[in-house]
Structure formats: C-alpha cells, structure tokens
Amino acid sequence: MTAVRPALDASTLPTTTFSHRSLAWWGTVGFMAIEGTTLFIAVVAYFYLRRNFAAWPPEHILRPDLFWPTVQVILLLASLVPVVLADRAAYRIDVPRLRRWLLVALGFEIVAVVIRWQEFLALNVRWDTNAYGSVVWTLVGFHTTLLLVDVLETAVLLGILYSKRRLERHISDATDVTFYWYFLVATWIPLYVIVYLSPRFM
Amino acid sequence: MSAQPLPHRDHTPADEDRLRRELEHAYREHTGLWGWLTTVDHKSIGKRYIVTAIIFFILGGLNAALMRLQLSRPENNLVGPDLYNQLFTVHGTTMMFLFAVPVMNAMGIYFVPLMVGARNIAYPRLNAFGYWVYLIGGLLLYAGLFTNTGPDTGWFSYVPLAGPEFSPGKRVDIFAQTVTFTEIAALVAAVEIIVTIFKHRAPGMTLGRMPLFVWAQLVTSFMILFAMPWVATASIMLAMDRLIATHFFNPAEGGDTLLWQHLFWFFGHPEVYIIFVPALGMVSQIVTAFTRREIFGYPVMVLSLIMTGFLGFGLWVHHMFATGVPQMAQSFFTAASMMIAIPSGVQIFCWIATIWAGRPRFSVAFLFVLGFVVLFIIGGFTGVMIASVPFDRQAHDTYFIVAHLHYVLIGGAVAPLFGAFYYWFPKLTGRLLSEKLGRWHFALFFIGVNLTFFPMHQLGLDGMTRRVYTYLAGTGWGDLNLLASIGAVTIAASVGVFLINVIRSAARGLRAGDNPWEAETLEWATSSPPPSYNFPYIPVVQSRSPLWNRPPDIPVVTGLRTDMREVLITTLLDARPDSRHRHPNASITPLLTAVATGVTFIMLIFTPWGLPVGGALLTVACVVWGWPNRKEYEEQKLQESS
Numbered sequence: 001m002t003a004v005r006p007a008l009d010a011s012t013l014p015t016t017t018f019s020h021r022s023l024a025w026w027g028t029v030g031f032m033a034i035e036g037t038t039l040f041i042a043v044v045a046y047f048y049l050r051r052n053f054a055a056w057p058p059e060h061i062l063r064p065d066l067f068w069p070t071v072q073v074i075l076l077l078a079s080l081v082p083v084v085l086a087d088r089a090a091y092r093i094d095v096p097r098l099r100r101w102l103l104v105a106l107g108f109e110i111v112a113v114v115i116r117w118q119e120f121l122a123l124n125v126r127w128d129t130n131a132y133g134s135v136v137w138t139l140v141g142f143h144t145t146l147l148l149v150d151v152l153e154t155a156v157l158l159g160i161l162y163s164k165r166r167l168e169r170h171i172s173d174a175t176d177v178t179f180y181w182y183f184l185v186a187t188w189i190p191l192y193v194i195v196y197l198s199p200r201f202m
Numbered sequence: 203m204s205a206q207p208l209p210h211r212d213h214t215p216a217d218e219d220r221l222r223r224e225l226e227h228a229y230r231e232h233t234g235l236w237g238w239l240t241t242v243d244h245k246s247i248g249k250r251y252i253v254t255a256i257i258f259f260i261l262g263g264l265n266a267a268l269m270r271l272q273l274s275r276p277e278n279n280l281v282g283p284d285l286y287n288q289l290f291t292v293h294g295t296t297m298m299f300l301f302a303v304p305v306m307n308a309m310g311i312y313f314v315p316l317m318v319g320a321r322n323i324a325y326p327r328l329n330a331f332g333y334w335v336y337l338i339g340g341l342l343l344y345a346g347l348f349t350n351t352g353p354d355t356g357w358f359s360y361v362p363l364a365g366p367e368f369s370p371g372k373r374v375d376i377f378a379q380t381v382t383f384t385e386i387a388a389l390v391a392a393v394e395i396i397v398t399i400f401k402h403r404a405p406g407m408t409l410g411r412m413p414l415f416v417w418a419q420l421v422t423s424f425m426i427l428f429a430m431p432w433v434a435t436a437s438i439m440l441a442m443d444r445l446i447a448t449h450f451f452n453p454a455e456g457g458d459t460l461l462w463q464h465l466f467w468f469f470g471h472p473e474v475y476i477i478f479v480p481a482l483g484m485v486s487q488i489v490t491a492f493t494r495r496e497i498f499g500y501p502v503m504v505l506s507l508i509m510t511g512f513l514g515f516g517l518w519v520h521h522m523f524a525t526g527v528p529q530m531a532q533s534f535f536t537a538a539s540m541m542i543a544i545p546s547g548v549q550i551f552c553w554i555a556t557i558w559a560g561r562p563r564f565s566v567a568f569l570f571v572l573g574f575v576v577l578f579i580i581g582g583f584t585g586v587m588i589a590s591v592p593f594d595r596q597a598h599d600t601y602f603i604v605a606h607l608h609y610v611l612i613g614g615a616v617a618p619l620f621g622a623f624y625y626w627f628p629k630l631t632g633r634l635l636s637e638k639l640g641r642w643h644f645a646l647f648f649i650g651v652n653l654t655f656f657p658m659h660q661l662g663l664d665g666m667t668r669r670v671y672t673y674l675a676g677t678g679w680g681d682l683n684l685l686a687s688i689g690a691v692t693i694a695a696s697v698g699v700f701l702i703n704v705i706r707s708a709a710r711g712l713r714a715g716d717n718p719w720e721a722e723t724l725e726w727a728t729s730s731p732p733p734s735y736n737f738p739y740i741p742v743v744q745s746r747s748p749l750w751n752r753p754p755d756i757p758v759v760t761g762l763r764t765d766m767r768e769v770l771i772t773t774l775l776d777a778r779p780d781s782r783h784r785h786p787n788a789s790i791t792p793l794l795t796a797v798a799t800g801v802t803f804i805m806l807i808f809t810p811w812g813l814p815v816g817g818a819l820l821t822v823a824c825v826v827w828g829w830p831n832r833k834e835y836e837e838q839k840l841q842e843s844s
Contacts, residue, residue, distance in 0.1 A: 010779055011762075013770075013782050020774075023324060030396065038434070042435065128447040131457040132456060138439070156829065157828075165830045167835065
C-alpha cells in the first residue's frame with residue numbers, strides 16, 4: 001500500500017465530447033491520414049506511368065466522358081448542405097434534426113454510389129487494356145471503397161440513432177461520419193480534375 | 203457493484219482494497235479459451251504479440267540456419283535452388299514483416315499504456331483485431347512454405363521477376379497478401395499508439411515529461427502511418443497485375459518496373475527506422491535505469507528521434523543507385539543518407555554522457571546496450587560507405603550489403619530488443635531472468651553475430667553475390683563461408699540459451715517485486731505483472747522521472763467510475779484532465795472481423811470474387827461491431843447519466 005492523496009476529481013468531467021476532444025475523431029483522423037496517403041500514392045503512380053506514353057490517354061483510347069463525373073462533383077458539393085446541417089444539429093444535441101439531415105445525406109451518398117458506376121464507364125477504357133486503364137480504374141476504385149465505407153457507416157449510425165440503443169455518444173459519432181464525408185468530397189475534387197479533366201488540358 | 207465515487211479525502215488501505223475489488227470486477231475477462239479469443243486487454247494482446255513474433259523470429263532463424271548449412275561448403279547439395287529461393291524470401295519476409303515491425307509494435311502495445319499511466323490502450327478492440335490479422339498473415343506465409351508454395355522472389359520481390367510472366371503460380375500472391383495483412387496490423391497499432399499517447403496520458407505528463415521510449419513509439423507510429431500505405435498499395439497493384447491483368451508493372455503496356463522499386467523503397471527505407479527508432483527508445487530507458495541518471499540532453503534526444511523520422515523518408519533512392527538514377531538525385535540521396543548519421547551520432551554521444559555521469563550497473567540488459575553500440579557503429583560505418591554511389595555500384599547485390607543490413611538490423615534492433623526483454627521481463631512475468639544465463643546469451647550472441655556477418659563484408663568485396671544457393675570451390679569463398687556458418691550456429695545457440703532462460707525464469711526465476719531496477723517510469727509503479735486495470739489510482743505526474751521524485755503521498759486522480767471501464771482522457775500538449783471515456787469490454791467481434799478480412803484477402807489470391815464475398819462478410823462484421831449490445835448500452839447509458 002502506498003500513501004495517496006486525491007489531487008484531481010474527475011467525476012465532473014463530461015462523458016460526451018466533440019471534435020479533437022473525442023477519441024472517435026482521432027481514430028477518424030488516423031484513418032484519413034492512411035487513406036489520404038493511399039490516394040496520394042495512386043496519384044503518384046498516375047503521373048509516373050504517364051511518362052511512358054506519348055499521348056495521354058494513349059492512342060486509340062477516347063478521353064474520359066465528362067457528363068456523369070461532372071454531375072457527381074455537383075452532387076457531392078450539394079451533399080455538403082445536409083451534411084453541414086446534420087453536423088450543426090449534432091453539436092446542438094438536436095437529435096430529430098440530426099436524424100433528418102443525416103437521412104438526406106445518406107440519400108445523397110447512395111445516389112453518389114449509383115453515379116459512381118457511370119463514372120467507371122465514363123473512363124472509356126478497361127483496367128486490363130494498358131497501364132493507363134489500370135491506374136485510372138485504381139484511382140476511382142480506391143475512392144469508391146472509401147465511399148462504400150462511408151455509406152455503411154452512415155447507414156449503421158442512422159439505424160442506431162433511430163433505435164432504442166441510441167446514446168449521447170452516437171451523436172458525437174455522427175459528427176465523425178460527417179467529418180469523413182468532408183474528407184471524401186475534398187479528396188474527390190482533385191481526383192476528378194486529374195482523372196477526367198487533366199487529359200484534356202495537359 | 204457500487205458506482206459511488208471514492209471519497210475525496212486521504213485514502214485508507216480499506217479504500218484501496220475496495221477500489222481494487224471494484225476495478226477487478228470491471229476489468230475481468232472471460233476465462234478459458236473464450237477468454238483467450240475475446241480479450242481486449244493490451245497486456246494479454248501485447249504478450250501474445252511478443253510471443254508470436256518470437257516464434258516467427260525462430261522460424262525465420264531456422265530458414266537462415268538452413269541457408270547457412272547449405273553455404274557452409276562449396277557445391278553443397280543439402281538444399282536445391284528452388285527451395286533455397288523460397289528460404290531466403292521467407293526468411294526476409296518473416297524477419298521484416300512478421301518479426302521486426304510486429305515485435306516493436308508489440309512492445310509499444312504492452313508498455314506505452316503502462317508508461318503513460320493509462321488503464322488500457324486506445325481502441326482496445328481494434329488492438330485485438332490487429333493481432334488476429336497479423337497472425338493470419340503469418341500463418342498464410344508458412345502454409346505457403348510448407349506446401350512448396352513459399353514466395354521465391356526475395357523479400358522485396360522486384361518485378362518483372364515477381365510479375366505474372368516470370369512467376370506463374372501462387373507463390374508471389376502469398377507474399378503480396380502476407381504483406382497486406384501485416385501492413386493492416388501495423389497501421390491499426392500505429393493509430394492506437396498515437397491516440398494512447400495523445401489522449402490517455404496521466405494528468406501532468408506533458409509532452410516534455412514523456413519517457414523517451416514513448417517518444418520513440420510516437421515517432422515510429424507516425425512513420426508507419428505514412429510509410430506502410432506505400433507497400434500496401436504496391437502489393438495490391440502487384441496482386442492485381444497477377445489476378446486481373448492490370449499492367450502497372452508491365453512495360454509492354456506502358457507499365458513500369460521501376461515504379462515497384464520506388465513504391466517499395468519509399469516504404470522500405472522508413473521501415474528500417476520503424477524497426478530501429480523503438481530500439482533507440484529502449485536503449486534510452488535501459489541507460490537511464492542502469493546508470494541511475496536522467497538522460498543527458500533530453501530535448502536533443504527527442505529532436506534526434508523526430509529528425510530520424512523525417513530523414514528516414516528522404517533516403518529511399520539509395521536502394522536504387524544501380525538502376526541509373528540522374529546525377530543530381532544521386533548527390534541528393536547520398537547527402538541525405540550521410541545526414542542520418544547526425545541524429546544517430548547525437549544520441550550515441552548523449553548516452554555516453556549519461557553513462558559517464560552515472561554509475562553503470564553492468565547487468566545483462568546493459569550489456570546488450572553496449573553490444574548494440576558496437577554492432578550498430580559497424581553497421582553505420584558501412585552504411586556511410588554504401589551511401590557513396592561509386593562504392594555502392596561495386597557492392598550492390600553482394601554479401602557486403604547482406605553484412606551491412608544485418609549489422610544494422612541485428613545490432614540496431616535485435617540487440618536492444620534482447621536488452622529490453624531482460625529489462626522488462628520482470629514486469630511481464632513478475633520474475634527476473636537469470637543473469638548468469640543472460641551473460642552466456644549475450645556472449646554467444648555477440649560473438650555469433652560478428653562471426654557470421656563480419657566475414658560477409660570480405661565475401662562481398664571478393665564478388666560473392668547474394669541469393670546464390672551455392673558456389674564453386676575455385677572461388678576461394680569456402681573458408682569465410684564456413685566461418686559465417688559457424689557463427690550462425692553460435693547465434694542459434696545464444697537464442698537457445700535465451701529460450702531456456704525465459705522458460706526456466708518464468709517458472710522459477712527470482713521474484714522481481716514492483717521495481718527491481720529502481721527505474722523512474724510509471725510502469726514500475728504498479729505490481730509485476732500489472733493487474734488487469736494497470737493502476738488502482740491514476741497518478742498525477744509532476745516530473746520527467748515520477749518514481750525518482752516521488753513525494754511521500756502520491757497525488758492521484760479520483761472520481762472515475764469503478765463499475766465499468768471508465769478512463770481519463772487528457773489534453774494533447776499539457777495532459778490536463780478533459781473528459782471521461784468508457785472503454786469496451788471483451789468481445790469476439792475483433793476475431794470475427796479479422797477472419798472476414800482473412801477470407802477476403804486469401805480468396806483474392808484465387809479469384810476476384812473475393813471482393814464481393816469478402817465485402818459482404820466485412821459489412822456484416824462491421825455492423826455487428828458497431829451496433830451496441832445490451833450490456834454496452836446499459837453501461838454507456840449509466841455513464842452518460844453520471
């Protein structure tokens with residue numbers, strides 16, 4: 001036994017915190033760092049492989065179509081509205097509004113997944129045609145994996161928020177899901193420019 | 203169980219008894235096999251991680267022993283070329299991916315929470331998941347080897363050799379997926395360790411008061427975060443080239459073989475520091491404890507660790523000098539490679555200064571530190587030599603490089619690790635390792651390493667290339683090879699002595715008590731081995747050496763719930779109390795999720811259908827993981843209402 005003296009009372013500290021005070025936020029940031037690095041590596045590979053081709057896209061391959069990818073970018077930017085509103089509702093602990101806006105956001109996410117299919121087709125090349133095809137499919141594919149993860153995360157969280165198992169902690173978790181969505185939108189815009197636009201002006 | 207907070211007055215022994223009983227109840231795990239499969243205690247997982255890594259170290263060592271037997275005389279017929287290729291590939295893959303990185307992570311998983319005064323690691327379930335994924339990756343590699351499907355293209359598996367054209371079959375796919383598994387494990391461990399260090403430190407432990415081992419783990423974890431995705435991405439690209447005919451590395455379709463080398467070494471060089479930096483932290487802890495002096499130049503030591511972390515990312519091209527790098531890049535990477543000697547040198551001088559000022563006790567842990575200094579300096583010297591392009595182009599792919607990398611990795615990481623085992627074994631088991639056997643272990647190890655690897659410098663200069671399964675008698679390499687093989691047997695004997703020491707001491711070693719070395723950091727403040735909850739009282743830290751500057755009555759935190767796993771979250775810089783968080787209980791979901799991950803990646807060796815099937819399995823696993831069960835819900839509800 002050691003002589004101890006109570007010096008700090010933790011009993012009054014909060015149990016639900018947001019942003020950098022919450023552990024889930026740090027986990028999200030950690031995985032964003034990993035996933036951001038992965039996307040960056042795919043971009044490095046894109047520009048590295050490009051040096052091997054006289055034309056980009058290579059000869060006999062059409063440039064990527066712009067219609068659906070541009071629709072997607074507009075949709076993703078529009079999705080920020082419900083996501084920001086959900087975020088604000090969560091910080092105010094306003095559960096009904098949080099649920100409503102998160103549901104709208106989930107709708108946007110699902111539409112984004114459907115459009116993503118069209119975006120693959122808009123590449124106008126198969127992954128096994130040549131290295132160009134491989135790298136553009138991989139770039140869009142990596143981002144799609146993250147998109148699917150976020151759809152799953154949003155759906156599960158929304159399910160919990162509507163269920164009887166809802167806790168205060170889940171409101172904070174909702175802000176991490178929205179935070180992750182910002183990351184997905186922010187990473188898609190440079191990828192859109194690189195994959196779909198850059199063959200037109202570079 | 204009562205949820206009453208402990209009284210905010212001086213605590214009596216009766217208070218402490220009550221506290222311990224309540225915490226034991228809150229942190230109890232299931233018993234038997236189910237307990238083993240479901241535990242989320244960082245100590246249980248850390249221990250099994252360490253044991254598993256040592257088993258892989260032994261297996262990797264056996265591969266090496268077979269190679270050394272084969273090379274002990276010219277034109278030997280013990281091992282044929284095909285098996286030899288598998289042996290050196292599996293040896294390298296094991297030592298790098300299944301031993302060195304995981305064991306350093308494992309030491310962090312076990313000791314970082316104890317050293318920062320936390321009750322568990324951050325994200326305990328993720329921690330369990332990481333271990334299972336690592337285990338599956340390791341089993342996959344050895345399942346391959348034992349079915350004659352062991353990877354055979356070297357641990358860095360250069361394309362086009364590793365591509366579909368020159369390596370048909372599944373051998374390289376096993377390599378690629380083993381790498382993916384171990385990278386996932388390392389990445390989740392890195393995130394856990396960073397968040398433990400940032401948010402779970404005992405109040406008062408500012409960044410400037412953290413033990414150097416914790417700093418080293420922090421730097422390593424950040425390196426893992428930004429280095430491992432490179433090899434994970436590269437291995438995914440390689441697997442895709444082989445499975446679904448992508449062309450990343452196929453020059454005929456615009457792919458590039460050097461892309462693989464860039465991606466691999468952008469990970470591969472930091473990897474060396476991911477292994478080496480935690481070892482530096484271990485050395486600092488051992489030097490402090492065995493000289494009874496606070497480390498000389500603490501801020502400089504921290505800055506050196508951080509500088510090593512940054513510089514580690516600027517060196518990768520020196521592995522590729524033989525590929526025809528532009529002259530400007532050659533000069534840059536030569537200079538960067540030489541610059542890494544600065545932080546390493548600074549640390550060595552700080553340790554010498556600490557030892558100089560203190561009264562060193564030459565216990566086995568300390569002997570290994572001295573061995574480290576000698577071996578690492580030899581490895582460092584040859585490193586500076588091969589940083590120079592003209593010399594590197596002579597020595598490239600010869601035994602000179604084999605000698606260099608083994609001096610650096612064995613000297614720089616394995617020697618400190620053995621020292622750390624002697625230092626921390628009492629905390630893990632409650633018993634001391636035998637000093638007598640330990641001295642035998644050290645002597646055999648030190649002699650063995652030099653006997654094995656020193657002659658390889660000469661063999662390399664004489665022109666013996668690496669990865670050859672035999673050589674002709676006329677080359678004149680026989681004697682030095684025999685010497686190296688005798689050295690390998692000596693190393694094997696030293697590891698044998700170590701294992702005997704571990705087994706005997708775990709059962710019958712001297713009882714250690716809480717702090718046998720009278721060291722200064724928090725892990726020594728709790729019992730040996732620590733209870734499931736680590737500390738009955740979370741201490742309030744007031745100095746860099748909390749146990750050396752201990753006031754008669756230790757200031758502690760009260761008010762945390764004792765009827766559940768409630769932990770204190772503190773602020774990043776100053777470690778001020780910030781919030782309370784409930785850690786999860788034992789659960790089978792990490793194992794199930796790891797199995798789903800395993801099915802996905804192993805299926806992907808054979809068919810692209812692994813993606814949808816694995817995706818569906820992982821979805822189910824993640825939903826089960828995320829959905830709160832009744833007990834969790836009730837506990838959390840209770841906590842939130844308090």
